Amino acid sequence: MQWYNLDEKEVLEKLESNLDQGLSQTESQSRLEKYGRNELKEGKKKSFGQKLAEQFLDPMIIILIIASILSAIMGEWVDSIIIIAIVIVNAVLSLSQEGKAEQAIEALQKLSSPKAKVLRDGKKIDLESPLLVPGDLVLLETGDIIPADLRLVESVNLKIDESSLTGESVAVEKHAQDKLDGEVSLGDRTNMAYSSSIVTYGRGKGLVVATGEDTEIGKIATSLSQYQEEQTPLQRKLAGLSKTLGILVVGVCVLVFIVGILYKLELIENLLTSVSLAVAAIPEGLPAIVTIVLSLGMGRMAKKNAIVKKLLAVETLGTTTVICSDKTGTLTQNEMTVKKAYTAGEIFDVTGTGYDPKGQILLDQEEVQDLEESPLERLLHVAVLANDASLEEHPEGFKMLGDPTEGSLLSFAGKADIRQEDLEASYPRKAEIPFDSSRKMMTTFHQVGDQAYSYTKGAPDMVLERCSQVLTRDGIIDLTDQLREEILAVNSSFAQEALRVLSFAFKKTESIPDQPKIEETEKDMVFVGLVGMIDPAREEVKDAIHQCKTAGIIPIMITGDYLETAVAIAKELKIADSADQAMTGREMDQLSTEELKKALESKRVFARVSPENKVQIVKALKELGHITAMTGDGVNDAPAIKSADIGIAMGITGTDVAKSTAEVILTDDNFATIVHAVEEGRIIYANIKKFVSFLLSCNIGEVLVILIAILLNMPVPLLPIQLLWLNLLTDSFPALALGMEKGEDDTMYEKPRDPKEPILDKEISITVAIQSIAITIATLGAYVIGLNRYGDSGIGLDTARTMAFSTLILAELLRSYSSRSINFTLFHIGVFSNPSLVKATAFSFFLMVIVMYVPFLEELFHLVDIGLHDWIIVLIAAFIPLVLGEVQKVIRFRKIQEKFENVD
Numbered sequence: 001m002q003w004y005n006l007d008e009k010e011v012l013e014k015l016e017s018n019l020d021q022g023l024s025q026t027e028s029q030s031r032l033e034k035y036g037r038n039e040l041k042e043g044k045k046k047s048f049g050q051k052l053a054e055q056f057l058d059p060m061i062i063i064l065i066i067a068s069i070l071s072a073i074m075g076e077w078v079d080s081i082i083i084i085a086i087v088i089v090n091a092v093l094s095l096s097q098e099g100k101a102e103q104a105i106e107a108l109q110k111l112s113s114p115k116a117k118v119l120r121d122g123k124k125i126d127l128e129s130p131l132l133v134p135g136d137l138v139l140l141e142t143g144d145i146i147p148a149d150l151r152l153v154e155s156v157n158l159k160i161d162e163s164s165l166t167g168e169s170v171a172v173e174k175h176a177q178d179k180l181d182g183e184v185s186l187g188d189r190t191n192m193a194y195s196s197s198i199v200t201y202g203r204g205k206g207l208v209v210a211t212g213e214d215t216e217i218g219k220i221a222t223s224l225s226q227y228q229e230e231q232t233p234l235q236r237k238l239a240g241l242s243k244t245l246g247i248l249v250v251g252v253c254v255l256v257f258i259v260g261i262l263y264k265l266e267l268i269e270n271l272l273t274s275v276s277l278a279v280a281a282i283p284e285g286l287p288a289i290v291t292i293v294l295s296l297g298m299g300r301m302a303k304k305n306a307i308v309k310k311l312l313a314v315e316t317l318g319t320t321t322v323i324c325s326d327k328t329g330t331l332t333q334n335e336m337t338v339k340k341a342y343t344a345g346e347i348f349d350v351t352g353t354g355y356d357p358k359g360q361i362l363l364d365q366e367e368v369q370d371l372e373e374s375p376l377e378r379l380l381h382v383a384v385l386a387n388d389a390s391l392e393e394h395p396e397g398f399k400m401l402g403d404p405t406e407g408s409l410l411s412f413a414g415k416a417d418i419r420q421e422d423l424e425a426s427y428p429r430k431a432e433i434p435f436d437s438s439r440k441m442m443t444t445f446h447q448v449g450d451q452a453y454s455y456t457k458g459a460p461d462m463v464l465e466r467c468s469q470v471l472t473r474d475g476i477i478d479l480t481d482q483l484r485e486e487i488l489a490v491n492s493s494f495a496q497e498a499l500r501v502l503s504f505a506f507k508k509t510e511s512i513p514d515q516p517k518i519e520e521t522e523k524d525m526v527f528v529g530l531v532g533m534i535d536p537a538r539e540e541v542k543d544a545i546h547q548c549k550t551a552g553i554i555p556i557m558i559t560g561d562y563l564e565t566a567v568a569i570a571k572e573l574k575i576a577d578s579a580d581q582a583m584t585g586r587e588m589d590q591l592s593t594e595e596l597k598k599a600l601e602s603k604r605v606f607a608r609v610s611p612e613n614k615v616q617i618v619k620a621l622k623e624l625g626h627i628t629a630m631t632g633d634g635v636n637d638a639p640a641i642k643s644a645d646i647g648i649a650m651g652i653t654g655t656d657v658a659k660s661t662a663e664v665i666l667t668d669d670n671f672a673t674i675v676h677a678v679e680e681g682r683i684i685y686a687n688i689k690k691f692v693s694f695l696l697s698c699n700i701g702e703v704l705v706i707l708i709a710i711l712l713n714m715p716v717p718l719l720p721i722q723l724l725w726l727n728l729l730t731d732s733f734p735a736l737a738l739g740m741e742k743g744e745d746d747t748m749y750e751k752p753r754d755p756k757e758p759i760l761d762k763e764i765s766i767t768v769a770i771q772s773i774a775i776t777i778a779t780l781g782a783y784v785i786g787l788n789r790y791g792d793s794g795i796g797l798d799t800a801r802t803m804a805f806s807t808l809i810l811a812e813l814l815r816s817y818s819s820r821s822i823n824f825t826l827f828h829i830g831v832f833s834n835p836s837l838v839k840a841t842a843f844s845f846f847l848m849v850i851v852m853y854v855p856f857l858e859e860l861f862h863l864v865d866i867g868l869h870d871w872i873i874v875l876i877a878a879f880i881p882l883v884l885g886e887v888q889k890v891i892r893f894r895k896i897q898e899k900f901e902n903v904d
Contacts, residue, residue: 022119150206293739317681343529357414495564499532552751701775
């Protein structure tokens with residue numbers, strides 16, 4: 001059916017819908033069952049069989065399976081079965097980790113899915129887009145993503161960007177009243193709005209005519225909200241590290257095999273030892289562990305009100321050097337309250353807070369009683385009628401729908417007993433020119449009796465420029481230069497008190513224009529007055545700003561507000577110390593790129609900026625080498641959000657465009673949440689370094705133990721199945737537990753790391769080298785003592801191997817505790833302060849004891865019971881790496897203490 005060929009009446013009849021009430025909940029539920037959810041089918045996922053097969057296609061696993069088969073052919077059935085069993089256990093663990101990562105990502109995708117504003121049972125509600133059904137009446141505003149295919153039934157200066165469908169870069173004007181004849185191409189259907197296109201201007205209403213796969217975007221299987229998984233730079237670094245280490249380890253294993261042949265070791269045992277050593281030594285599980293740790297980190301961030309849509313963002317957050325933040329709602333509470341008003345030479349004070357219309361309007365400390373026919377009454381009328389917000393009374397208080405600034409104006413009017421619904425009933429809106437960021441005004445047209453008026457509100461300087469007269473108690477007079485200066489002086493005084501100031505004007509017109517023109521309407525207007533309102537700073541932001549500075553992160557305020565207002569808030573929050581650190585968008589426009597870069601070295605506040613200015617700031621910061629986070633909430637913020645290294649959208653006030661562009665969504669619109677997210681990003685990266693250090697020191701230690709023993713022509717200290725079991729115990733559980741480590745005391749006292757910094761930095765490399773040698777000495781020491789005491793054959797050799805086996809496992813498990821911090825000792829961070837690690841190491845120790853003391857397992861793994869004396873030797877040796885690591889940290893700890901003492 002071609003809906004664009006039908007008029008409004010025909011569309012309503014076919015959809016059985018209603019423009020005043022929308023659909024009922026009962027009917028919508030019935031249609032949801034009939035048509036299904038409004039979403040595209042997900043891409044084909046890998047089956048369990050495919051995932052399982054991938055686990056066995058790894059070259060090392062294939063070699064190990066071949067070795068197992070050879071072992072079986074040689075009659076070593078027990079070894080063969082155990083090797084295969086361990087391979088299967090490893091595969092199950094990898095599948096489990098992969099599944100958890102997918103679940104975490106899917107949960108976050110659901111959290112960040114956009115909503116639609118819909119009329120149901122006569123009430124405006126926010127509805128999850130997948131629940132839309134044909135016949136639903138959708139309300140559209142600037143910034144919305146069209147949630148389904150719509151036949152428009154109302155349009156007010158409506159323009160929609162359909163580039164995702166048509167490739168047309170210019171937004172298309174839409175006219176609901178059009179009825180199109182014949183076959184019309186997609187780009188010319190002016191009475192339709194299509195799923196995934198973007199409202200860039202005006203507002204409108206539309207009836208849902210197609211959902212899900214039936215939409216135009218569904219037909220080409222494209223969705224703006226579809227998550228695209230990608231490998232992060234960190235994962236590529238780790239994969240490269242694994243590959244490099246793998247090549248080195250394979251070389252060592254080949255050397256071990258050749259030496260074994262020269263020493264005439266049994267061929268199968270020699271082959272199994274070499275292959276098992278390679279499998280145990282290569283950290284092939286690193287990418288999987290990184291994925292699960294990043295995903296768990298994303299989940300923790302979501303609990304702290306930061307939804308991270310991409311794994312890449314988690315990593316980048318930790319490197320952030322500059323946070324560019326909007327002021328309203330992010331640094332402040334986003335609960336505007338009118339505090340002052342000005343009309344005809346009089347300044348009024350307004351009491352009360354929030355959106356509850358309780359309070360008084362005072363003139364010279366006396367409550368104003370009579371507003372009839374006064375300039376203040378006209379100001380309140382303009383404030384209420386040129387207004388797209390609404391106030392609703394609920395049991396828990398008044399709830400504002402719309403822009404906070406407009407909501408405060410409705411509350412202000414309510415304090416004079418002027419109600420929005422009464423005025424709109426008496427003076428209905430007939431047309432409008434919506435607000436846009438370039439002219440910073442909005443105008444509505446109303447029929448007042450037999451006369452027509454335009455009511456305008458906007459930025460004082462912009463409105464005042466277009467006024468030629470002013471309303472006084474004695475009537476309308478010419479706006480002289482003296483009066484203009486007086487108004488600007490009041491405006492400046494309001495702004496210096498950190499008040500946001502709006503100006504109001506009106507104009508009598510002959511009639512309501514069919515197509516209002518800005519240049520004709522918004523000129524020669526009558527100035528009415530000013531209103532000053534405040535959005536107080538969030539208390540928690542002050543601490544967050546302090547944290548930023550101690551962490552080496554520069555906070556920058558970027559706002560459309562006046563310079564005086566921005567500076568006042570910035571000084572209160574300690575973002576800036578004086579007005580010298582502030583700059584306006586107009587001043588920015590006069591600077592070259594190089595001059596802007598130089599200004600960014602000292603400027604911390606940018607006021608009255610345009611969307612283009614925001615992009616300029618981001619690009620200049622990036623060229624200076626900064627890793628930049630940019631917050632925004634509007635359609636016009638999308639280019640800056642996209643340009644930044646980390647784009648952050650507001651979850652409450654943010655438009656769907658901003659949310660779909662950003663990597664991070666703040667569900668509480670709070671600057672402090674950004675700082676928490678940065679801290680979490682740093683913690684995650686630090687934890688990744690910890691378990692990389694742990695795995696490498698353990699794996700290199702294992703290689704050295706076997707290599708040195710064979711080079712010295714000693715019996716192999718560990719059999720293949722012992723190596724594989726050891727690898728299972730130490731590589732999986734403790735490494736994952738290290739990924740859940742809490743942040744250290746100095747997490748937000750360090751400068752942001754360089755994104756190019758290698759995983760194995762100088763400190764980590766030194767630590768890995770020392771610990772690898774310590775693990776090797778401890779294990780070989782216990783082994784040699786065992787050989788000397790019990791002999792190098794038969795039960796004596798098995799005893800020595802048991803001592804080496806238990807020493808190596810315990811040394812690595814204890815090493816995991818030392819790995820919890822590069823700088824701080826265990827006594828400082830607390831031995832048991834990571835419950836996950838305690839559980840992981842206890843479980844690994846339990847599995848070690850089982851194979852050592854359960855008779856049939858003991859025999860399968862060629863292990864024997866060892867006595868108390870042997871255990872003492874094992875424990876002493878196992879503690880060597882831990883003690884060395886802690887001594888190494890004591891030296892570093894003194895430097896950390898000095899750093900804390902130097903922090904303000």
